[in-house]
Amino acid sequence: MQYLLLIYDAESGWAKMTAAQQAAMYQEYGQFTQQITESGNFRAGHQLKPAATATTVRVRDGKRVLTDGPFAETKEQLGGFYMVEAKDLDEAISIAARIPSAKNGSIEVRPLVPRGETAEGTKVEQLSEALRGLVHS
Amino acid sequence: MDLEKLHREESGRILSTLIRLLGDFDLAEEMLQEAYATALQKWPLEGLPANPVAWLVSTARHKAIDRLRREHSFELKQAEIARYSEFLAQPAAGFSPELAPDRERDSVDDMFPDDRLRLIFTCCHPGLAQEAQVALTLRTVCGITTEELSRAFLVPVPTMAQRLVRAKRKIRDAGIPYCVPSPEELPGRLDAVLLVVYLIFNEGYLASSGDALVRRELCAEAIRLGRLLCELLQGQSESRSDVEALLGLMLLHNSRCDARLSADGELILLEDQDRSLWDGDQIREGTALTELALRSGASGVYALQASISALHANARTARETDWPQIAALYRVLLSIHPSPVIEVNRAVAVAMAGSPEHGLVLLDDLEKREELREFHLLPAAKADLLRRLGRMAEASEAYRRALSLATNDVERRFLRGRLSQTEATSYGESTPP
Numbered sequence: 001m002q003y004l005l006l007i008y009d010a011e012s013g014w015a016k017m018t019a020a021q022q023a024a025m026y027q028e029y030g031q032f033t034q035q036i037t038e039s040g041n042f043r044a045g046h047q048l049k050p051a052a053t054a055t056t057v058r059v060r061d062g063k064r065v066l067t068d069g070p071f072a073e074t075k076e077q078l079g080g081f082y083m084v085e086a087k088d089l090d091e092a093i094s095i096a097a098r099i100p101s102a103k104n105g106s107i108e109v110r111p112l113v114p115r116g117e118t119a120e121g122t123k124v125e126q127l128s129e130a131l132r133g134l135v136h137s
Numbered sequence: 138m139d140l141e142k143l144h145r146e147e148s149g150r151i152l153s154t155l156i157r158l159l160g161d162f163d164l165a166e167e168m169l170q171e172a173y174a175t176a177l178q179k180w181p182l183e184g185l186p187a188n189p190v191a192w193l194v195s196t197a198r199h200k201a202i203d204r205l206r207r208e209h210s211f212e213l214k215q216a217e218i219a220r221y222s223e224f225l226a227q228p229a230a231g232f233s234p235e236l237a238p239d240r241e242r243d244s245v246d247d248m249f250p251d252d253r254l255r256l257i258f259t260c261c262h263p264g265l266a267q268e269a270q271v272a273l274t275l276r277t278v279c280g281i282t283t284e285e286l287s288r289a290f291l292v293p294v295p296t297m298a299q300r301l302v303r304a305k306r307k308i309r310d311a312g313i314p315y316c317v318p319s320p321e322e323l324p325g326r327l328d329a330v331l332l333v334v335y336l337i338f339n340e341g342y343l344a345s346s347g348d349a350l351v352r353r354e355l356c357a358e359a360i361r362l363g364r365l366l367c368e369l370l371q372g373q374s375e376s377r378s379d380v381e382a383l384l385g386l387m388l389l390h391n392s393r394c395d396a397r398l399s400a401d402g403e404l405i406l407l408e409d410q411d412r413s414l415w416d417g418d419q420i421r422e423g424t425a426l427t428e429l430a431l432r433s434g435a436s437g438v439y440a441l442q443a444s445i446s447a448l449h450a451n452a453r454t455a456r457e458t459d460w461p462q463i464a465a466l467y468r469v470l471l472s473i474h475p476s477p478v479i480e481v482n483r484a485v486a487v488a489m490a491g492s493p494e495h496g497l498v499l500l501d502d503l504e505k506r507e508e509l510r511e512f513h514l515l516p517a518a519k520a521d522l523l524r525r526l527g528r529m530a531e532a533s534e535a536y537r538r539a540l541s542l543a544t545n546d547v548e549r550r551f552l553r554g555r556l557s558q559t560e561a562t563s564y565g566e567s568t569p570p
Contacts, residue, residue, distance in 0.1 A: 001312045088314035089264055090322075111311050 002043065002112040003092040004083055008076040009105030011050055028100040036084065041095055045082035076105055083112075140173065147190050148280040149365075153252035154194055156259075156315060159201050162277065162305045168204070172197040253278065254317050254369045257362070261330040262313050269304035270333045271340075276301055278365075279358045289340065289355055327376050331383050331439070334362045338387050342394075343545075353394065360387050378433035379440070385426030386443035389450050392419035404551040408455035420450045441470040460490035477509050481518050488522050497522050513542035517552060524555070529563035 014022070029047075036042045054070045070077065079101065086092040089109070096107040148169065155165035172193045186192040260274040272290075275281040281289075287297040307313065318326040341355025363384035370377045396414035399405055427443040445466050452458040467483035480503055488496025500519045503509055520535035536556040543549050 086312075088312045089262075090314055090318075092312070093264070109311075 001088065001092075002083060002085055002114070003089075004081055004108075004110045004112060005092070005096045005099065006078060006108040006110065007080040007082075007099060007101050007105060008074075008108065009079045009101045010075060011077050011079065013104060014079075025100055032098055032100060033082075035098075036082070036095060041084045041086060041091075043083040043085055045080070047080040048078060050079075051077040079105070140176065143189060144173065145280045147193075149253055149256070149278045151190060151194055151197070152277055152280075153256035155197055155201070156256060156277075157252050158198060159205075160315065162308065164201060164204070165197070166277075168197040168201045169193065171200050253365065255315055257330055257366070257369075258317055258326055259308065259313060259315050261326070261333045262308070263326075263329050264311060264313055265304050265307060267333075267336070269300055269307075270329070271336055272297060272300050273304045274333055274362070275337065275355075275358060279361065281354075281358065285354070289352055323373065323376055327370075327379065330366070331379060334359050334366070335383060335387075335439070337362070338390070342390060356387070356391050356394065360384065360391065363387055374433060378430045378435035379437060381426045381433070382430035382435045382437070382439035382443050385423045385430060386439050386446055388419045388423030388426065389443060389446035392416040392423060392450060398547075402547065403554075404547050407449060408458075412454070415450065423447065424451060438470065438474045441466055441473075445470075458489070460486055464490050477503070477512050478514065481512075481514050485518055485522070488525075493522050493526055497526075511542055513539050513544075513548075515539075516542070517548075520552075520555065520559070524559055529559045532559040533563055 017025070033042065033045060051070045056067045056069065056071045058065045058067075082095075082099070084092060084095055086095060089111075092109050092111075096102060096109050099107055101107070152165055152169060155169060156162055159165050159168070175196055176189075176193065180186070257274065257278055260277060261270045265273070268290075272286055275286055276283065283298050283301065284294055287294045290297065292300075317323075337355050338359035341352040341357075341359065363380060366380045367377060367384060370380060392415050393407075393410060395416070396410040396412070397405055423443070424447045427440070427447050430440050431444065445463050448459050448463050448466075464483060464486035467479060467486055471479050471483060481500070484496045484499035484503070487499060497519065500515060500522070503515055504519075509515055516535045517539040520532045520539060523529075523532035523535060533556060536552055536559060540549060540552050540556065543552060
């Protein structure tokens with residue numbers, strides 16, 4: 001199963017760190033990424049630029065509305081993510097717990113909807129068939 | 138044959154095996170329901186099978202195979218089902234389950250001895266909301282119906298049904314595995330399971346609101362779960378001692394259930410209870426388990442609470458209660474598990490051990506805490522100590538305060554009763570302005 005590990009952490013904490021502490025953090029992340037790559041769990045991962053660099057886009061009644069900043073102001077901000085392959089939730093959780101930011105922040109573990117299925121697990125082909133039946137009846 | 142009784146006693150075992158085979162809660166439950174329906178038709182006509190449990194597992198399995206074949210996901214589960222079929226086909230086990238009365242029952246356990254353990258750990262996975270863990274455990278491991286659950290937890294049936302649906306959906310969608318945790322994870326995960334069992338027991342022992350103070354069914358189920366865990370964790374002596382401590386605690390509390398309420402449903406305090414109504418067998422077993430747990434090194438919350446309960450249970454009269462020992466145990470308990478209830482209990486124990494003024498001081502200090510302002514047990518305990526000291530006017534005031542905060546009907550009636558006593562006694566005294 002594939003999971004997205006969403007890394008939430010207070011940006012103010014990062015700002016308070018010394019250069020040496022920040023370098024140590026990057027090193028920890030580097031080691032972690034290497035470990036999960038070697039173990040075959042890594043699929044993708046990136047640090048994100050700070051929440052202030054975000055722009056939120058909404059289209060309402062055909063009109064595009066832009067706001068400066070993330071979609072919601074929160075105490076902890078989305079700072080990065082990993083996409084991993086894990087055999088079950090327990091494995092995904094134990095990977096998430098090793099993310100360096102887990103010590104001070106929060107990691108949301110969210111399963112991906114597999115390709116070819118809806119969120120409820122219905123096979124897309126079955127749905128298409130059902131729809132086809134409706135259209136032609 | 139009482140099918141309902143069979144369902145209650147055996148569905149946990151049957152269901153856990155089917156979930157293992159089919160990898161799906163809903164499918165397992167549905168197939169079991171269909172198997173019951175078939176049993177209701179066939180058994181009256183063909184007679185009772187030699188091994189009803191094996192018959193139900195086998196029938197449900199066949200129905201599941203049919204269903205899975207139709208849905209094309211047969212290949213995924215084929216390995217499991219094939220293994221089971223092979224085992225059944227062996228000469229020793231006999232080909233037809235009906236001809237091998239006890240063997241399939243034993244062989245189900247031999248092959249998958251940890252099925253019920255897997256089921257309990259899955260239901261109590263920390264990724265599920267606490268109340269969902271409680272509901273799912275009672276529903277699938279204990280066979281309690283959704284209607285019974287909604288009555289026990291005072292929520293509408295659709296609410297309880299949705300709680301269960303959401304929990305099963307989360308298990309499926311998030312990929313919560315159906316397995317016993319690894320040795321490293323076992324202690325932490327067992328804590329979650331024990332907490333669920335303890336919550337179930339407490340829900341039965343003390344209703345959070347409403348009329349009935351004791352809901353015996355839930356207490357009985359919690360004790361059953363405790364026993365099951367002890368049995369299933371035979372090989373893990375370290376983890377087992379915590380389970381023994383919890384089981385001891387529940388048995389000791391439960392031993393008093395006939396003495397806690399009067400015929401009119403009124404609350405009777407521990408010191409006023411008729412000790413001849415206490416269940417000696419449960420006290421003996423509870424005490425033995427507590428000692429066993431302590432000797433095996435249990436020193437946590439359940440072991441300490443069980444020790445305190447054992448001291449109460451083994452005092453022949455209220456007067457002979459070893460209060461100093463109890464006060465000391467509460468102090469240790471507070472150091473590992475600070476909680477307002479335990480603080481109040483400790484203050485009371487200190488008072489009963491011979492220093493009521495000291496007990497009052499402790500309670501006064503607690504009342505200063507912001508977060509305990511709405512805690513009704515605090516003024517209730519104060520009122521009781523003041524009453525014992527003969528300070529009736531102050532006791533009345535404290536009882537009134539407790540009444541303004543208490544929500545449980547039985548507790549409220551008790552407090553009102555005490556208030557009229559203290560008011561009556563202080564009627565002749567002049568009340569300070």
